[in-house]
Amino acid sequence: MVEKKVTWLELFCDLLYVAAISKSTNVLLNVDEGEILFVNLLKFNLIFIPVWWAWVGQTMFVNRFGKDKYHERFLLILQMVFVLILISSLSVDFDRYYIPFLVGYIGVRALTAIQYLLVVIKGKNEQNTAAYFLATRFWIGIFISTCSIFFSSWFKYVVLYLGIIVDIFIPIIGRKYLRKHPVNSSHLFERFGLLTLILFGESIISILSVLHPEIGSWKSIGYSVFSFSIIISLWWQYFDNLEKKIDKSVKTTGQIILYGHLFIYISLCMIAASIQLLFNKEMSYYFILNFIFCATFIYFLSTTVVFHKYRHQNHKLKIFHLGLFLSIIFSFFIFDLIIHVPGLIILLQINVFFVIYAKVSA
Numbered sequence: 001m002v003e004k005k006v007t008w009l010e011l012f013c014d015l016l017y018v019a020a021i022s023k024s025t026n027v028l029l030n031v032d033e034g035e036i037l038f039v040n041l042l043k044f045n046l047i048f049i050p051v052w053w054a055w056v057g058q059t060m061f062v063n064r065f066g067k068d069k070y071h072e073r074f075l076l077i078l079q080m081v082f083v084l085i086l087i088s089s090l091s092v093d094f095d096r097y098y099i100p101f102l103v104g105y106i107g108v109r110a111l112t113a114i115q116y117l118l119v120v121i122k123g124k125n126e127q128n129t130a131a132y133f134l135a136t137r138f139w140i141g142i143f144i145s146t147c148s149i150f151f152s153s154w155f156k157y158v159v160l161y162l163g164i165i166v167d168i169f170i171p172i173i174g175r176k177y178l179r180k181h182p183v184n185s186s187h188l189f190e191r192f193g194l195l196t197l198i199l200f201g202e203s204i205i206s207i208l209s210v211l212h213p214e215i216g217s218w219k220s221i222g223y224s225v226f227s228f229s230i231i232i233s234l235w236w237q238y239f240d241n242l243e244k245k246i247d248k249s250v251k252t253t254g255q256i257i258l259y260g261h262l263f264i265y266i267s268l269c270m271i272a273a274s275i276q277l278l279f280n281k282e283m284s285y286y287f288i289l290n291f292i293f294c295a296t297f298i299y300f301l302s303t304t305v306v307f308h309k310y311r312h313q314n315h316k317l318k319i320f321h322l323g324l325f326l327s328i329i330f331s332f333f334i335f336d337l338i339i340h341v342p343g344l345i346i347l348l349q350i351n352v353f354f355v356i357y358a359k360v361s362a
Helices: 008-029 038-065 070-088 094-122 125-150 155-173 185-210 218-245 255-278 285-308 319-338 343-361
Strands: none
Touching: 008 038, 008 070, 008 185, 008 255, 038 070, 038 094, 038 125, 038 155, 038 185, 038 255, 070 094, 094 125, 094 155, 125 155, 185 218, 185 255, 218 255, 218 285, 218 343, 255 285, 255 343, 285 319, 285 343, 319 343
């Protein structure tokens, strides 16, 4: 497999997307009567998914067809302008900023589709099948989402996200075409790994911005230490798998990697938010308990699925390991449901799980 390196411009672009993800995560910090309202959970996903898909679209293009030529750099820089427009529109008051959100998202997706069209025009025959399919089909989702501007009230969101859903499913529908031009697995894991690393950094910053240790307050210090320990355990588990356990020469469409990371990123945002919310004395005990264990379960399940296909045969996890991890999660959860424990104990339990998960799986 030909080596493909991540460019500095890609990394610079990642910073904008991480800023967008960070703003979307703030939606989860809006609490009402000790709980995150369902509407805010919904808004988080409705904001997060388009941001994730905009980043994935450009990443997958660069992985398959990117040459770091001047016209590609120009189009990526132009995309970054639309990402900035997208970032400016991210708010709990989603309806008020709907138009700039739509302009930002459509601008990014349209430029990605144009890049595929340029590949069709200039590319070789073996590239044309995959590039042509994506270049022509992506416009379907873009067109549907754009039509949302002609509707009012809640129905415009239905039209917008119908287009986004169609857009997301296009690569799945076209797997037979994409198999003819498989992804560069090494480059793709590197791209997703770098974004994950930046998200870990953002998680630490957001956690420490809330958890300021006070003199003599061992509880506050304990929250800080356990919170940082969780992030370290997550880093250990993820990057040890990435570097030591997987075969990056495997030729696939990369769809398990890209769709699986949607849930990895959502769970990381939930874990970062839940750690901060645990420090909030006004939070409902049973709500935050369900929230943090749900986030932990999503992270465990999504990382297991993503890495399993690419693991070297001698490193594949067995059913026994799956049973072990699930039994630990559910044992802690059921215990906490029966006995009301302090937030520090919940953090300690999450720490224990992730340390065991990291040690066994990596």
